[in-house]
Amino acid sequence: MPQISILSPELCNKIAAGEVIERPASIVKELIENALDAGSTEITVEVGHGGKRMIRVTDNGTGMDREDALLCFRQHATSKIREYDDLFNIRTLGFRGEALPSIAAVSRMKIITGRKGAAGTAMELQGGELKETKDAPAAGTSVEVRDLFFNTPARRKFLKTESTELFHIIDAVTKEGLSNPETAFSLIVDNNETVSLAKAAGLRERIMQVYGEEFLAGLTETAAATEGLEMQAFVSTSSSFRNTRSHQFIFLNRRPIKDQSVSHAVYRAYEGILPPDKHPLYFLYLRLDPQKVDFNVHPTKREVRFEDKEAVYRFIVAHLRDAVKQERREYVREFSQPGADDREIDAQSFSAGMPAVSENLEFAYRPSLPYIYLGGTFIAVSGRGGLTVIDHHAAHERILFERLLNSGESSSRQLLFPRQVQVTGKEYGILIRNSELLKTLGFEIDEFGKNTILVRSVPAEIEDADIPGILPDIAAGLLDEHTAAKPLRHDLAARIACHSSVRGRKILSAEEVTRLLEDLDSTKHPDQCPHGRPTRIFYSLHDLDKLFKRK
Ligand SMILES: Nc1ncnc2c1ncn2[C@@H]1O[C@H](COP(=O)(O)OP(=O)(O)O)[C@@H](O)[C@H]1O
Numbered sequence: 001m002p003q004i005s006i007l008s009p010e011l012c013n014k015i016a017a018g019e020v021i022e023r024p025a026s027i028v029k030e031l032i033e034n035a036l037d038a039g040s041t042e043i044t045v046e047v048g049h050g051g052k053r054m055i056r057v058t059d060n061g062t063g064m065d066r067e068d069a070l071l072c073f074r075q076h077a078t079s080k081i082r083e084y085d086d087l088f089n090i091r092t093l094g095f096r097g098e099a100l101p102s103i104a105a106v107s108r109m110k111i112i113t114g115r116k117g118a119a120g121t122a123m124e125l126q127g128g129e130l131k132e133t134k135d136a137p138a139a140g141t142s143v144e145v146r147d148l149f150f151n152t153p154a155r156r157k158f159l160k161t162e163s164t165e166l167f168h169i170i171d172a173v174t175k176e177g178l179s180n181p182e183t184a185f186s187l188i189v190d191n192n193e194t195v196s197l198a199k200a201a202g203l204r205e206r207i208m209q210v211y212g213e214e215f216l217a218g219l220t221e222t223a224a225a226t227e228g229l230e231m232q233a234f235v236s237t238s239s240s241f242r243n244t245r246s247h248q249f250i251f252l253n254r255r256p257i258k259d260q261s262v263s264h265a266v267y268r269a270y271e272g273i274l275p276p277d278k279h280p281l282y283f284l285y286l287r288l289d290p291q292k293v294d295f296n297v298h299p300t301k302r303e304v305r306f307e308d309k310e311a312v313y314r315f316i317v318a319h320l321r322d323a324v325k326q327e328r329r330e331y332v333r334e335f336s337q338p339g340a341d342d343r344e345i346d347a348q349s350f351s352a353g354m355p356a357v358s359e360n361l362e363f364a365y366r367p368s369l370p371y372i373y374l375g376g377t378f379i380a381v382s383g384r385g386g387l388t389v390i391d392h393h394a395a396h397e398r399i400l401f402e403r404l405l406n407s408g409e410s411s412s413r414q415l416l417f418p419r420q421v422q423v424t425g426k427e428y429g430i431l432i433r434n435s436e437l438l439k440t441l442g443f444e445i446d447e448f449g450k451n452t453i454l455v456r457s458v459p460a461e462i463e464d465a466d467i468p469g470i471l472p473d474i475a476a477g478l479l480d481e482h483t484a485a486k487p488l489r490h491d492l493a494a495r496i497a498c499h500s501s502v503r504g505r506k507i508l509s510a511e512e513v514t515r516l517l518e519d520l521d522s523t524k525h526p527d528q529c530p531h532g533r534p535t536r537i538f539y540s541l542h543d544l545d546k547l548f549k550r551k
């Protein structure tokens with residue numbers, strides 16, 4: 001029950017101060033967290049023009065009486081802590097009494113709030129000054145923020161385009177949604193409902209609402225507890241590794257946080273399972289006794305300080321490892337499937353210190369030449385005065401990459417049944433906006449609404465199986481920085497190629513090996529995959545002589 005008071009100056013000085021309002025998304029985050037602290041079960045976020053013109057967050061929480069309403073936008077006014085010791089037992093998302101005054105100071109704000117069954121209050125502020133107070137019926141709270149930074153033009157200039165600000169807003173709503181399944185969220189963007197999350201039965205259901213069933217199927221769930229520390233986690237199985245660090249979340253006591261040591265722990269748990277340059281998806285929900293963690297280290301509270309960081313680290317590694325152990329076994333089995341060569345060579349030590357890829361290697365491959373598989377990835381072929389070792393995935397990537405760039409639309413294959421793929425709101429927006437560009441790479445997509453994309457055609461070389469994985473990756477590419485050295489279309493083609501060529505650790509037949517080598521030979525840059533890794537390494541007899549110290 002809010003009972004706001006102003007913190008003493010001594011206590012204020014102990015609080016990690018700093019700018020909490022950077023951009024519209026920070027306002028959305030703060031207002032949602034206030035609504036959650038007020039026990040809301042339904043939160044509606046409306047934004048206009050990327051939040052630059054208007055943000056309104058409406059909740060069905062406790063609301064405030066007149067006295068609290070008149071205090072809430074004052075500096076260091078909070079109902080959440082009173083004294084110094086409270087800082088070490090934070091159970092609410094807010095505690096500094098900074099958000100409302102900071103937002104009010106740089107906008108035109110309207111607050112309508114009231115407790116159920118009591119008279120409510122409507123207030124209008126401008127640049128932090130109260131202009132008007134009226135009676136108004138309300139059960140819950142609605143905070144409207146217009147014309148952000150209208151009185152600080154220097155800060156307004158730092159705002160990005162409406163669509164960029166909108167992505168950050170969608171991100172913020174998604175994160176809060178992912179950590180508060182029992183609350184319903186709705187995000188309305190320029191009068192269109194863009195995110196709609198009904199009250200969910202738990203975290204699993206909430207992740208499903210946001211990302212869809214197929215995505216969830218690629219995650220394994222695990223839970224563990226020890227004294228004062230609990231974890232519920234949803235993490236990648238080997239079928240859902242990604243090329244980027246997308247969809248990696250850590251929540252601590254329902255608060256999205258960033259923490260190097262926790263994310264390191266996750267990667268540690270995947271040691272020996274995660275292929276190079278791949279990243280797991282993870283949703284880590286941690287619950288820690290609030291006395292064992294300090295939330296008061298960063299102005300936006302995104303970073304925390306654990307009392308015993310190492311214990312948390314060890315706990316996460318140990319339990320996630322167990323969860324992915326099953327996965328590890330499957331991985332090993334795949335590698336030694338029949339067809340793979342028994343005399344497996346440790347590829348890493350084999351190539352260490354080897355001569356660099358020969359430039360313009362002229363490789364005349366004849367189908368009759370003998371080849372062997374080394375492990376599941378490398379093919380060794382003898383011929384032309386030496387030995388060539390080919391990374392068949394990298395080679396495939398190079399071939400596909402060039403085909404995508406060259407043929408584009410013409411190589412597009414119409415799907416018999418258009419495929420529906422659910423993505424996040426952020427991904428949805430950027431993909432739809434770039435559908436013309438995607439068409440030039442062989443993807444024909446359409447809006448289906450509710451963050452679902454209808455895929456009508458895909459590049460001919462691609463199997464539809466991985467479409468749910470490719471689309472988010474393309475979206476990530478569209479959001480990335482691009483330069484002359486890394487042009488957008490190349491980046492996207494590389495991402496698509498990467499997905500299609502890693503599918504399965506399939507061992508190629510003799511015929512397929514032949515075709516692969518021929519195709520590779522006919523590419524413009526046969527020696528490197530689109531990411532710059534070698535596709536093939538040639539050891540001439542002369543190189544071999546040197547390696548065996550005969551010369
Ligand atoms: N949506 C809301 N519902 C009920 N009370 C609210 C709401 N938003 C803010 N308040 C009250 O206003 C106070 C100040 O909010 P804020 O400036 O965000 O500081 P903090 O959340 O750190 O306490 C809160 O402590 C709370 O009592």
Ligand SMILES: [Mg+2]
Pocket residue numbers: 030033034093094095097099100
């Ligand atoms: Mg707050």
